[in-house]
Amino acid sequence: MTQVRIHGRGGQGVVTAAEMLARAGFLAGHEVQAIPSFGSERTGAPVVAYCRFSDARLRTREPVLEPDVVLVQDPTLLGPARPFAGLAPGGIVIVDTTADAPWVREHAGAQDADARVVTVPATRIAMDLLGRPKPAAAMLGAYAGCADHITLDAVQQVFRARFPGAVGEANAEVATTAFAHVRGDLYTRDDSPEKGDAAAPAGPRIVPQEVSRA
């Protein structure tokens, strides 16, 4: 069984990410389960969702306490949400940030954690290609890039099915870009505007917010 925990903020599509992850896992042949943890929270409040993959039918309803993979959709949650808590030894932590892994470890107080930390500028990619701060497709694309639980093709499929048309296509491209980023083809769009401009959404461009390092 593979267990995943997703941290983010209300409005970022955390629950959607968990559901899309389950759908992608099902396409990969797993039994799957996605469990959102709802609060009566508003947009911006911390939200957690969980996902499980297994070869056997999933029966438990308890939240994921010992994740193999943690996705953090907002780096300002690295401290308060304690994303490394309960992480299985050698587990993967994928963080939406323009910063690097040592910065993530420092801000999560996890300098010595037995973990593989992967960073991806998911919100920046989403803003560039989708025009909205919805990093879910990028996070799942990054996940597909660093573990074989799901495939990039499955991630693209589930977003195209959920958001038919231009939004689904843009999400598929977001996933591809994030996948390429973690595979080493670092995302350099902001540094090299000539790269991939054809995919830029029409309308005013919103400058991605830089993560505060204070």
Add this chain to the structure above:
Amino acid sequence: MREVLEGSQAVARTVARCRPGVVCAYPISPQTHIVEALSVMARTGELSACEYVNVESEFSAMSVSIGASAAGSRAYTATASQGLLYMAEAVYNAAGMGLPIVMTVANRAVGAPINIWNDHSDAMAMRDAGWLQLYAADNQEAADLHVIAFAAAEELGIPAMVCMDGFVLTHATDVLELATQEQIDAFLPPYSPAQALDIENPSTIGTMAGPESFTETKYLQHLRFLDAAGVIEAWSERFRKAFGREAGGLVARYDPDTLDRDGDAPPASAEDLAVVAMGSVVGTLQATLAPMRAEGLPVRLVGIGAYRPFPREALKAALGDSRHIVVVDRALELGAGGVLTGDVGRALAHTGSRIHSVVAGLGGRPILEASLRDAVRRALADELPALDFLDLKAGGVPEPPVGATEVAR
């Protein structure tokens, strides 16, 4: 076809395939996704020959359902928590009038303090309203139960609540196989109301009954309710034959070792500790108890499928010779213990059973496998008290000074 679906979507699609004539509901978490999905289906035509009625409150939702059912239409609504309490008067009326409305209750705690998360206190408050109460252990059963509920309710002339744990099931995404339109059309008879208002032949439903007849009316309602156990069992058995999977039933049995649901599983034996539960915690118990069985610990699981009518005989049959019972209870009877425990205790009166009430998961507190495992181990070691609050935080409750609860008069 197995597909990945949110519990609420699965319920909405199954309800639509039961061809309700009127759907009427007022949104309240965690039920909202169900009626939202039905409203979309009404707009797109996937839910056809159905009037989708927007109302201003839960009281109106049940009142419209009563009117629709009395006019001879298959009526459906859904609610939760304060919404169920707000419609309480009409809930009782629907039962007293013998109208087979089906209502999903996405179980949620009742305030104060206000809390949107899951426990069973809402449906428990309506336990004597005269409705069938069927509990889903997982989202597959939540969807399937609606087909059984319409069939049983309409045969009996008794309304039915399908209770599914709010958020834990309604908002969870699972791999499910929905009953198809063709399958449901072949299984569920078209609605043929036993009574329907007709302007050509005027009649009254829900008249006043004075002291000269109220007792007899309630007695007849009681006799009809006694029929319900057999009717629920019969429709559940038909469902198993038609669909090849178990759903509904009065009591769910589980294989001693695999913990898979199995109606043919043997009853518990005299050495066994039997854990009784209903709702989604059954799934967590399946996951918890299977490894304990593998260790050789004598523990069995029994699920309550129908809480109303309470399945006294079926429960006793499943418990067999076991006289040591742990009830995992998601609702609290203040000053007493778990609500379900009270029913189990009444069913097991004079059997010499030791019954522990483990109150768990109130107001959305997650029920953890480790905590359940600990409670079962304590029960086996005779260290579990008669009433236990699972994961009660030490120091979380202010200790009143000795004598502070005694009021001077």
